[in-house]
Amino acid sequence: MRQLLAAPDPDVRIPAVDVLRLLPSPEMHRWLAELLARETHENVVATAIDRLAEIGGPEHLDVLHDVRTRFASVPYITFATDLVISRITAEAANAEDGP
Numbered sequence: 499m500r501q502l503l504a505a506p507d508p509d510v511r512i513p514a515v516d517v518l519r520l521l522p523s524p525e526m527h528r529w530l531a532e533l534l535a536r537e538t539h540e541n542v543v544a545t546a547i548d549r550l551a552e553i554g555g556p557e558h559l560d561v562l563h564d565v566r567t568r569f570a571s572v573p574y575i576t577f578a579t580d581l582v583i584s585r586i587t588a589e590a591a592n593a594e595d596g597p
């Protein structure tokens with residue numbers, strides 16, 4: 499999987515990101531964070547952010563803030579990143595408050 503996420507062709511990386519959500523691997527969270535930290539193609543980044551909307555956690559906040567800064571001129575990425583950051587932050591706050 500790591501080879502697919504590092505493939506030179508973004509048309510290979512995009513479906514690889516989609517497949518990650520189907521894998522029961524505990525490494526998938528780290529793989530997404532590593533991909534976002536280095537990725538330069540906005541469609542790959544957008545796909546990874548979409549996956550984090552489903553499975554992201556507090557461990558992704560730093561990389562999401564970094565992506566938002568790097569892609570500040572891409573409206574969809576700033577919108578989606580803000581949405582995911584808000585969701586993760588709210589879920590973390592709710593978890594701290596307890597039932």
